[in-house]
Amino acid sequence: MTPLYENYTDEKYRHDLARSHINRGVLYKRKGPDSFDKAEREYRKAIELLRPQNNREAKAALLIDLEVARQNLGNLLLQQGMTDAALKLLSEARSELEVLVRNFPKRLSYQKKLAMTFNSLGAALGRDKKWNAAQDDLKRAREILARLLNEEPDQSAFKHYLGVVVGNFGWIEFEQEHWKEARAFLDQAIELMQTAGLYREDDTAKQELVNQYQNLAFVCLKMFDPQPVAVAAQKMAEVFGNHRQDWYLAACFQSRASAQMPKGPGADAMLMQCLNSLRNALDTPGAALRREVTEEEIFKSIANHPEGQKLLKSLDRVSK
Numbered sequence: 001m002t003p004l005y006e007n008y009t010d011e012k013y014r015h016d017l018a019r020s021h022i023n024r025g026v027l028y029k030r031k032g033p034d035s036f037d038k039a040e041r042e043y044r045k046a047i048e049l050l051r052p053q054n055n056r057e058a059k060a061a062l063l064i065d066l067e068v069a070r071q072n073l074g075n076l077l078l079q080q081g082m083t084d085a086a087l088k089l090l091s092e093a094r095s096e097l098e099v100l101v102r103n104f105p106k107r108l109s110y111q112k113k114l115a116m117t118f119n120s121l122g123a124a125l126g127r128d129k130k131w132n133a134a135q136d137d138l139k140r141a142r143e144i145l146a147r148l149l150n151e152e153p154d155q156s157a158f159k160h161y162l163g164v165v166v167g168n169f170g171w172i173e174f175e176q177e178h179w180k181e182a183r184a185f186l187d188q189a190i191e192l193m194q195t196a197g198l199y200r201e202d203d204t205a206k207q208e209l210v211n212q213y214q215n216l217a218f219v220c221l222k223m224f225d226p227q228p229v230a231v232a233a234q235k236m237a238e239v240f241g242n243h244r245q246d247w248y249l250a251a252c253f254q255s256r257a258s259a260q261m262p263k264g265p266g267a268d269a270m271l272m273q274c275l276n277s278l279r280n281a282l283d284t285p286g287a288a289l290r291r292e293v294t295e296e297e298i299f300k301s302i303a304n305h306p307e308g309q310k311l312l313k314s315l316d317r318v319s320k
Contacts, residue, residue, distance in 0.1 A: 011053070015062050018049035022069050029076060030203070032287075036080060043073035060100060064110060067093040067100075071117050078120065083127050090121045108148055112161065115144035119165045126172050134172055141165045156196040160205055163192030167212045174215055179223050186216040199239065210239045210246060217253045226257035230270050233257070237277060244286040244318065251277035252298050259301045274302060278311040281318070288320040 025042035028035040050066035074089035097114040104110055122138035145162040152158060170185030189212045199205040213236035220228040233253035237246040254274035261267035281289065292298055302308030 011059070011062065014049045014053075015065065018046040018069070019065060021046035021049065022065065022072065025069075025072060025076075029072075033080075036076060039076055040073065043069050043076065047073065060104060060107075063096060063100060064113065067097050067113060067117070071113070071120060074124070075120055078124050078127065081127075083124055087121070087124050090117055090124060093117050094121060108152065108155075111144055111148055112158065115141040115148070115165070116161060118144070119161075119168060122165075123168055123171075126168070126175060129175070131172060131176065135169070138165055138168055138172070142169075156198050159192050159196035160198040160208075163189045163196065163212070164208050166192060167208070167215070170212070170219075171215060174219060177222075179219050183216065183219045183223065186212055186219060190216065203240075206239050210236050213239070214249065221253065221256055221260075224260055226260040226270070227266075229257035229260075230254045230273055233277070234273065237280070242284055242286070244281050244284040244289060247277050247281035247284060248289050248291075248315075251275075251281060252292055252295075255299050255301045271302060271305065271308075275305070275307055275311060278308075278315075282311065282314050289315065289318050291315065291319050 021042045025039045025046065028039035028042060046069040047066065050062055050069060052062075070089045070093040074086040074093065077083075077089070078086035094114065094117045097110065097117055100107075100110050101114050118137045118141035122134045122136075122141065125134035125137060142162065142165050145158055145165060149155065149158040149162060166185055167189035170182045170189060173179075173182035173185060190209070193199060193205070193209045193212065199209045213232045217229050217232035217236065220226075220232060230253065233250040236253075237243070237250035240246060251274050254270055254277055258267050258270040258274060261270055296303075299308070299312055302312070
């Protein structure tokens with residue numbers, strides 16, 4: 001059977017169909033790892049459709065969506081650990097976007113896409129532990145977004161994405177165990193995202209904020225600063241509010257933080273917070289929990305608590 005898009009000779013139809021494939025790819029990716037193969041196929045179909053045909057010069061709108069598809073696919077491959085393939089796609093997207101930005105300097109959305117491609121390249125290079133090269137690309141992303149935000153201070157998206165980039169600086173320091181530096185970047189990233197407010201209406205932005213809180217909780221745990229661990233964990237779970245996995249992870253952080261506290265009312269309050277997060281994990285409907293392999297060690301602080309014992313046993317009924 002001939003694929004439908006092979007019958008489409010008109011550029012507009014090919015473009016519309018490609019956008020449909022991009023949107024389907026985004027939806028499949030949001031479903032999680034079990035649907036990543038379907039998301040990849042959708043993005044590859046979009047790229048095939050959006051490539052210029054018969055050496056004709058493509059319109060800017062088509063080219064920008066081609067780079068969106070490449071970036072989305074590159075990020076998907078990066079998420080699955082296929083760093084080399086991701087770097088190739090993201091580098092292609094960066095090269096084409098740099099041309100578009102030069103040709104259309106007043107289209108700020110093109111500059112934002114270029115900035116986020118540099119951000120993705122920085123993340124990919126970070127996965128390869130090429131710290132200096134990663135930071136160079138992140139700096140390019142930060143410079144572009146800071147300039148865009150200066151030009152359009154009311155654009156919440158520019159502020160949010162600047163927060164994403166700053167958060168990746170924090171992650172680079174995190175990976176190198178530079179806890180103090182990582183914490184400063186993550187605090188700044190969270191402030192940018194919170195004040196931008198994009199997370200209130202966009203699930204992807206919500207997840208990006210969750211990631212910052214999770215990294216911050218881990219960093220504070222490494223710095224033996226338990227109060228901010230518990231606070232970051234609580235806020236992490238509250239971003240969505242209805243994600244079972246987030247409440248479970250919050251309980252993990254809060255249990256480990258309470259073990260760092262001196263005995264007394266503060267430790268008792270943190271332990272109660274941990275128990276409440278476990279209750280939320282049990283009571284919130286959703287996908288089965290992915291349990292931590294070191295769970296027994298993590299929950300030592302509540303293992304002898306009657307309510308803690310009951311809640312820990314109940315986790316089996318909502319787990320994989």
